[in-house]
Amino acid sequence: MFVDRVSIEVVAGTGGSGAEAFRREKGVPRGGPAGGDGGRGGDVVLVADGNLSTLLDLSYRRHYKAERGRHGEGNDRTGRSGDDAVLRVPPGTVVRDEDSGEFIGEVVADGDRLVVARGGRGGRGNARFKTSTRQAPRHWEPGDEGESRRLELELKLIADVGLVGEPNAGKSTLLATVSAARPKVADYPFTTLTPNLGVVDAGDFRTFVLADIPGIVEGAHEGRGLGHQFLRHIERTRTLALLVPLDAMDPQAEYDRLRTELRAYSPVLAETPHCLVLSKADLMPAGDPLPEVDAPKAWGRFVISSVTRRGLEELVEGLWQRARKAETEDAPSEDEDDEEWWTP
Ligand SMILES: Nc1nc2c(ncn2[C@@H]2O[C@H](COP(=O)(O)OP(=O)(O)OP(=O)(O)O)[C@@H](O)[C@H]2O)c(=O)[nH]1
Ligand SMILES: [Mg+2]
Incomplete structure (x- = not known):
């Protein structure tokens, strides 16, 4: 409980x-x-x-x-x-x-x-x-x-990465597939009623904490649905993963709704870096082109399937890099004076 x-x-x-x-x-x-x-x-x-x-x-x-x-x-x-x-x-x-x-x-x-x-x-x-x-x-x-x-x-909750998506996007399934957490999964909306946390192992002792929260619906910031009351749990994460299932009617509109809700809920969350995760790739008929989703603010985009495990390794690696790598590297090094300045 x-x-x-x-x-x-x-x-x-x-x-x-x-x-x-x-x-x-x-x-x-x-x-x-x-x-x-x-x-x-x-x-x-x-x-x-x-x-x-x-x-x-x-x-x-x-x-x-x-x-x-x-x-x-x-x-x-x-x-x-x-x-x-x-x-x-x-x-x-x-x-x-x-x-x-x-x-x-x-x-x-x-x-x-x-x-x-x-x-x-x-x-x-x-x-x-x-x-x-x-x-x-x-x-x-x-x-x-x-x-x-x-x-x-x-x-x-103090999580490194927060999963955000509409109900049924596959958030809990993803958490269960990449961590030892066993959240409830079902094919109806609002399966998840309270947040779930899992520790994701990216290999080589690199781990991060992933939070799965209830689905966000349009109008959530005004109190509709459940997700809103849990958004505060992911306010301190370093990055968000916005999940949009590939069987969505209009993936672009779904992504836009999520961004709008985050913005309406909190400026902090709106500014938290995010990536786009197109989920349930196995449901795409073979040979169909991926839908175009315009997400200029996203730092990355991934195509995954929790069923076939397609894209999961890349996603976990990408999330770890974003969530924990900077932190590990920011640790003060002993011979800082020897470090060269690097200008991009
Ligand atoms: N085919 C396919 N089905 C998936 C995949 N991921 C999740 N599902 C199915 O999608 C349904 C919803 O999955 P959940 O993980 O419960 O979705 P959720 O985003 O956590 O939903 P809420 O908790 O209601 O917000 C379930 O029936 C899952 O089995 C996938 O990669 N491929
Ligand atoms: Mg769920």
């Missing part, structure tokens, strides 16, 4: 109260105030855990509470602070306040921490209220309440 969005309620610990106490010692007839401060309440903290890939664990339990601070004690002893409540989430988790919609923060890399509800301060004990004119104050403070809020957590 894939869970990419959960709502939870978090309550940080309340601070402990300050104590009211007086020194009672042999030989000290009128000991002064000695009530310690209350301890801090624990925070609720999200920590990114690279071993997790879904928010599933958090969906079973909706309420998370950090420990309260202990009350202060006599002899000027401060109460112990409450323990934090630590919630492990996958990297790429974005946090919003559910009621206001306010963006609270995100954890991106393994080990990132984000405090989502602060524990209350401990109250001051009576020892703190002693003044020259008030030698025996009875005054103490309660601890502050811990923050409480309702949160919406959302997982943004």
